Amino acid sequence: MYLGSSDRGEEVTYVRHYELTVILTADIEDHKASAEEIAEVVRGLGAEVEKIDLCGGKKRLAYPIKKQQDGFYTLITMKMPPDQIRELDRVLSLRPQVIRHLVVATDEE
Secondary structure (H helix, E strand, O other): EEEOOOOOOOOOOEEEEEEEEEEEOOOOOOOOHHHHHHHHHHHHHOOOEEEEOOOEEEEEEEEEEOEEEEEEEEEEEEEEEEEHHHHHHHHHOOOOOOEEEEEEEEEOO
């Protein structure tokens, strides 16, 4: 998908559909606010957030990750330029409340 108009000499930006799954630490007080903070980070990188799904609250992890047994799952559906994915990975890996994250490209709907 392209944003912008090339016939007028404007810059054209290519975006793809992605799903971002984030596991937040279980000891945070407000996981909804943390999910919204992550969505703001995503928006700051030029993405259009389509949906934020909190996935039902705290869940038991299949195996310990960073010595954590439980976590809050969050799924963010978005459109984003592909060249910003590496920066998103870097920024999320620096956040202490993020245990694990995964970005998956999805088919356009």
